[in-house]
Amino acid sequence: MSAHSTAIGVSSKRGVWGGGNEPLKASYGKLMMWFFLLSDIFTFTAFLITYLAIRVSYPAYAGSLDSFTGSNEYWPVPELVFEAVPFLHGIHAPLIFVGIMTFVLISSSVTMVLAVEAGHRNDRGDVVKWMLWTMLGGITFLSCQAWEWNHFIHGTEGGSVLTYINSIGQNVTETVFGANLVVNEYGPPAFAQLFFFITGFHGFHVTIGVVLLFLAFYQAAVGVYDKRGHYEMIEKIGLYWHFVDLVWVFVFTLFYLI
Amino acid sequence: MEIQENKSTLQVEPRNEEKVKKIWKTAGILLAITVVEFIMAFTLPRGLILYALFIILTVWKAKYIMMEFMHLGDEVKPLFYSIIVPLIFLVWLLIALAKEGTDIFMLRW
Numbered sequence: 545m546s547a548h549s550t551a552i553g554v555s556s557k558r559g560v561w562g563g564g565n566e567p568l569k570a571s572y573g574k575l576m577m578w579f580f581l582l583s584d585i586f587t588f589t590a591f592l593i594t595y596l597a598i599r600v601s602y603p604a605y606a607g608s609l610d611s612f613t614g615s616n617e618y619w620p621v622p623e624l625v626f627e628a629v630p631f632l633h634g635i636h637a638p639l640i641f642v643g644i645m646t647f648v649l650i651s652s653s654v655t656m657v658l659a660v661e662a663g664h665r666n667d668r669g670d671v672v673k674w675m676l677w678t679m680l681g682g683i684t685f686l687s688c689q690a691w692e693w694n695h696f697i698h699g700t701e702g703g704s705v706l707t708y709i710n711s712i713g714q715n716v717t718e719t720v721f722g723a724n725l726v727v728n729e730y731g732p733p734a735f736a737q738l739f740f741f742i743t744g745f746h747g748f749h750v751t752i753g754v755v756l757l758f759l760a761f762y763q764a765a766v767g768v769y770d771k772r773g774h775y776e777m778i779e780k781i782g783l784y785w786h787f788v789d790l791v792w793v794f795v796f797t798l799f800y801l802i
Numbered sequence: 803m804e805i806q807e808n809k810s811t812l813q814v815e816p817r818n819e820e821k822v823k824k825i826w827k828t829a830g831i832l833l834a835i836t837v838v839e840f841i842m843a844f845t846l847p848r849g850l851i852l853y854a855l856f857i858i859l860t861v862w863k864a865k866y867i868m869m870e871f872m873h874l875g876d877e878v879k880p881l882f883y884s885i886i887v888p889l890i891f892l893v894w895l896l897i898a899l900a901k902e903g904t905d906i907f908m909l910r911w
Contacts, residue, residue: 568884569877569878569881570881575881578881582888585892586888586892589892589895593892593899594899596900597900597903598903599903600900600903600907601902601903603911604848621848623843639840643836646836647833651829654829654871658822661825664815665815665816665818666812666813666814666815667814670817770812782871783872786868790867790868793860793864794860794864796836797856797857797859797860801839801843802856
């Protein structure tokens with residue numbers, strides 16, 4: 545990658561302070577990506593641990609699973625909240641859809657790592673092919689998430705009868721459908737707030753990822769990396785994309801399994 | 803002399819089947835762990851033990867993603883540790899906030 549003219553390997557083109565040297569034997573770009581991801585790990589972990597802390601501060605649902613109704617008195621059972629699948633209206637299919645979403649994201653991570661492997665071999669055709677698959681995976685995941693949010697916001701047909709303090713400070717008892725930031729039919733307000741915030745923040749990361757994937761896909765296709773002499777950009781975007789997958793693995797466990 | 807304008811000088815290397823095989827194997831492991839988690843969610847009674855098992859399995863999956871997909875294991879040791887060691891602080895955050903949440907529960911209910 546860089547010309548190893550001195551003992552610590554300084555690129556003649558970029559110099560020491562232009563990112564030309566490679567401390568820890570990793571290029572400037574890769575190193576910075578790692579440190580950015582480390583800071584992002586802290587951000588996401590803070591969110592997820594907050595979710596856990598708020599969750600344990602509410603009573604868990606103790607009744608039988610068949611007679612479950614949402615209430616702001618206790619935390620809902622996730623498999624009874626996330627149980628809908630597109631085109632299968634009214635069918636109880638707990639966690640099936642989110643399972644598909646997880647599968648899609650893990651698969652796109654696999655195609656990404658295949659693109660990185662192709663990049664190591666300077667194989668433009670393979671890089672373009674696998675980047676395209678990865679991008680499709682990302683877009684599919686985002687579409688699934690849009691459907692999931694839509695369903696979560698609009699809610700079930702029956703709704704839940706809740707007593708709560710509405711946005712203008714009145715104490716009301718009424719049937720609530722779906723979810724917003726004040727009240728939701730599934731559980732305490734914090735349940736929907738955390739759902740929107742954490743899956744939203746993750747979805748935002750995926751969206752950025754898809755944009756980056758497209759840029760790299762385009763640049764690889766028109767031969768920018770061939771001219772540059774290396775496919776390191778694929779590697780850096782790959783790191784980011786795997787991180788998005790990594791976060792989803794934890795979101796999946798905390799929101800949908802626990 | 804031949805003009806090399808806009809022509810790549812990079813040599814395309816043949817596919818490394820062994821590497822590709824390893825990638826698919828890792829993908830298989832990740833998928834298998836997810837399936838196991840799925841089955842556990844429906845068969846085992848809910849409780850602290852199940853939650854602990856879920857978190858252990860998730861960290862195990864995270865290890866595969868970081869070591870195999872992100873190639874963190876192939877980096878030099880100082881870089882590896884400068885990424886992994888700071889994560890120890892998160893263990894404390896987890897313990898502190900789990901206790902805090904339980905205490906709030908005691909106060910409220």
